Amino acid sequence: MAGITGWVDFLRDISQDLAVARHMTATLATRGPDDERVWASAHAVLGHRRLAIADPTPQPLVVRAGDRVVVVTFDGELFNRASLGERLGLTGSDPELVVAAYLKWGERCVDQLDGSFAFGIWDENAEELLIARDHIGLRPLYYHPTPSGVLFASEPKALLSHPQVDVVVDLDGFREALSFAGTPGHAVYRGMRKVEGGELIRFGRSGMIRRRYWRLEDGEHTDDLDTTVGRIRELLADAVARRIATDDGFSIMLSGGLDSSLITALASRALRERGVDSVRTMAVDFIEHAVNARAAGTDDSTFAAEMARHIGTDHRDIMLDRSLLLGALPRAAAVRAYPDLPCPVGEMTTALYVFFKAVAQNTSVTMMGEWADTLFGAFLRLEDPEVVARQTLPWVASGQLHVRSTGLGSGLFEPTLLKQLDLPGYCAERYRDELAGMPSGGAESEHDRRMREISYLYLRGWMEMGLAQDDGLTSAHGLRFRAPFADPALMQYVYTIPWSMKTFDGRAKGLLRKVAEGLVPQSILDRPKNPFPSTPDLAHAAALREEALAVLADPASPVLPLIDVDATKTAVSTVEELAAGWQSRGDVEMVLQVNTWLADYRPRLEL
Known part of the structure; x- marks a missing residue:
């Protein structure tokens, strides 16, 4: 790096x-x-x-x-x-x-x-x-x-x-x-x-x-299920082995989910072949989120500990307090790291900034199971046929249909500005531009073709945003990251696999579960997905409210001409409602991020 x-x-x-x-x-x-x-x-x-x-x-x-x-x-x-x-x-x-x-x-x-x-x-x-x-x-x-x-x-x-x-x-x-x-x-x-x-x-x-010099290419997938499973396991094992070719003291971020557990199993096997007894792993979570997840039986630390015992890793749990997210400084640091832009996903960018800071205090190189969801089709809200059918970027469709019609984080901007920006129209145009450059496909069912389009869009735009986030938020702490699922040969092979085979058992990532059989415990194969930590928290909501009110009270705040001031006051009127509403918190976070960005970078807006 x-x-x-x-x-x-x-x-x-x-x-x-x-x-x-x-x-x-x-x-x-x-x-x-x-x-x-x-x-x-x-x-x-x-x-x-x-x-x-x-x-x-x-x-x-x-x-x-x-x-x-x-x-x-x-x-x-x-x-x-x-x-x-x-x-x-x-x-x-x-x-x-x-x-x-x-x-x-x-x-x-x-x-x-x-x-x-x-x-x-x-x-x-x-x-x-x-x-x-x-x-x-x-x-x-x-x-x-x-x-x-x-x-x-x-x-x-x-x-x-x-x-x-x-x-x-x-x-x-x-x-x-x-x-x-x-x-x-x-x-x-x-x-x-x-x-x-x-x-x-x-x-x-x-x-x-x-x-x-490289791009995804379409092609007919002729391998049967067993051959496909074997080929994916071979490609992923090779991708993992090439990323641990040097002895640089790397660790694996082990959440106890399918993706990171499979990476850990393959890394451990590769290291043992080289005479190394164990791999270092760590699980990172916020204390409050872990408590709530444990009550629901979905907390990362329990499953990560099970996987660590199964493989025999040198494992460590790192528990963080949500107070680390409070205040303007972590948010400003996240905007600088994102890089140099606000991000309309609420507190997620700030939380990841804090996550990676904790990881960097324990290792200089980390390997992650990132991008398995994107590659194997665990996309946002694909159980909703309206999301699948909507003629726009699929992650934007999910936000439009299930959060806000104008998109994530946009709820407090001035209505006239939103009309001028026409964010839904802009995303629809980008959608058409991207599909126009998609490689032409072979013979496949209409549904498989549509799901290939969605996969292509995710592997282009969604992944580009995520990679910027991964690099920016790790580099901000001098941390190097490695992502074996983001391997060109693996991505090309999986991209051509029909959707009907990727979900052959009726479940998202069913094919990857098949790949992981025999390598990870059954409990992890059956584990439901644990959402990103976004636990309702009164202290965090109170801090957000205080920051927002300070921005509203300062006539020099650069974001004021862009937002609906009355709607923003209403959004932060009570701490309890703000704590309970992820959508409202995301809107307030976006206002604060844009204000920070405009104040620090001083771009001239020519709208």
């Missing part, structure tokens, strides 16, 4: 503008707290923030091959380090291997890389910049073209700090920020874009060229 930045200008000498580059790079200090370096030539400046435990090689790395000079700034890790090194005849660090691959294969080097990464390569002789992101998009990368070049960075905050960037959010940008659409490539701020997963971009004097 690291923070990377770059600035290319083809028309003037920027080698003396190092203060600007250093300022950009310094904004990413949490991603790499141990070292900061900047390299400069006449037309390119690259920066790097390093986390020493993850990245022993100082960067930007300058490589001279004959008369060629190539410079790389790299964030992430390669999972095929050994095999790639053998092919290149080189033993070296990840950035050294990436440069060697570039020198051998040019931009096609990305086809040879297996890992979680984002990088920028400046070819001094060709005066050309190559930026790229891993197949899935596990590591973030943003860019902002300028009249005479381009800027790039791991997070928007670095680009926003550059004097050539006008910090503007226009109508579509504000729609994107409030709608929860997760449009791939969209970065909210005008002029800024996000490199998509599986995408590379070249910048030279003649302009910009974008290329998708």
